[in-house]
Amino acid sequence: MSRxxxxxxxxxxxxFGAGPDQSLAHPLGVGGEALHGWIFPTRTLQKNLFGRDGGESGEDDKFASRGFENIGAWILGRNMFGPVRGPWPDETWRGWWGENPVYHVPVxxxxxxxxxxxxxxxxxxxxFVTEGAEVALARARDAADGRDIRVGGGVQVIQQYLRRRLxxxxxxxxxxxxxxxxxxxFDGIDLPxxxxxxxxxxxTPAATHVVIERN
Known part of the structure; x- marks a missing residue:
C-alpha cells in the first residue's frame, strides 16, 4: 500500500515552516526562502527545478533525492499553488513553476x-479538491497506483494530515x-x-535532517 x-x-x-506575509514577491513568506538554503545547491534540485547538470552531492542531496523516489501523487495546499485568494478570478495563474513543474505526476x-x-x-x-483533506488523499491514492503520496505543504495542510495520523x-x-x-x-500538535x-x-553544515515516523 502506498505511504x-x-x-x-x-x-x-x-x-517556522514559512515566513509571514506570503505574496507574489515573497512566495514563501518574508524571509522564508532562507529556510531552503540547504537544498538549492543540491544535484537533485538543480536537475528537477532548473534542468541543469551538476550541483552538490552528499547528505543534503541524498535527502533531497529520497523525497522524489517512488512518488505517484502529491497533495498541496492552495497557497503552495499560488498567491491568489478567494474565488478564482480567472484561470491565468498556472502555478509558481512555469509550464513544466517539478512534480511530473498528478497533484x-x-x-x-x-x-x-x-x-x-x-x-x-x-x-483542485474542494471536499477536504481525506477526499484529496483518497483521490491521490487512486492516482498513485501503489506508489507513495507526498504531502508538500504548506504548514496547515501538513497539520491536517498529522492530526488525523495519516x-x-x-x-x-x-x-x-x-x-x-x-x-x-508543530504548533498545537502533540507528536508523541x-x-x-x-x-x-x-x-550537515547546512541543516539538521530529522526523520519522524508513525509507530
Whole structure:
C-alpha cells in the first residue's frame, strides 16, 4: 500500500515552516526562502527545478533525492499553488513553476473554490479538491497506483494530515536560521500522543535532517 510522506520540508530553529506575509514577491513568506538554503545547491534540485547538470552531492542531496523516489501523487495546499485568494478570478495563474513543474505526476490541491484540472507539461496535472483533506488523499491514492503520496505543504495542510495520523513518515530539515514569526509547523500538535517518534537524525553544515515516523 502506498505511504503518505512529507519530504524535504524545511523549518527554522524556532519552528517556522514559512515566513509571514506570503505574496507574489515573497512566495514563501518574508524571509522564508532562507529556510531552503540547504537544498538549492543540491544535484537533485538543480536537475528537477532548473534542468541543469551538476550541483552538490552528499547528505543534503541524498535527502533531497529520497523525497522524489517512488512518488505517484502529491497533495498541496492552495497557497503552495499560488498567491491568489478567494474565488478564482480567472484561470491565468498556472502555478509558481512555469509550464513544466517539478512534480511530473498528478497533484491534488486543497481549495475552497472549484477549478477545472490544469494539465501541464511533463506529466503534471493539478486537480483542485474542494471536499477536504481525506477526499484529496483518497483521490491521490487512486492516482498513485501503489506508489507513495507526498504531502508538500504548506504548514496547515501538513497539520491536517498529522492530526488525523495519516502521515507515515516526515523528513524535516531544520535550517540554521531564526524567523521570529510566520507559521509554526508543530504548533498545537502533540507528536508523541499521536504516536510519532524520531527514527533518524543527520547533521550537515547546512541543516539538521530529522526523520519522524508513525509507530
Amino acid at each position: 503518505v510522506r512529507v519530504a524535504s520540508f524545511s523549518i527554522s530553529i524556532d519552528g 491534488f490541491v486543497l481549495s475552497h473554490h472549484a477549478r477545472k484540472p490544469l494539465v501541464m507539461a511533463g506529466g503534471t496535472t493539478f486537480h 502521515i507515515d513518515e516526515m523528513h524535516i530539515a531544520i535550517s540554521p536560521i531564526l524567523l521570529g514569526s510566520g507559521e509554526r509547523l 500522543a499521536l504516536g510519532y517518534s524520531c527514527s533518524q537524525r543527520v547533521a
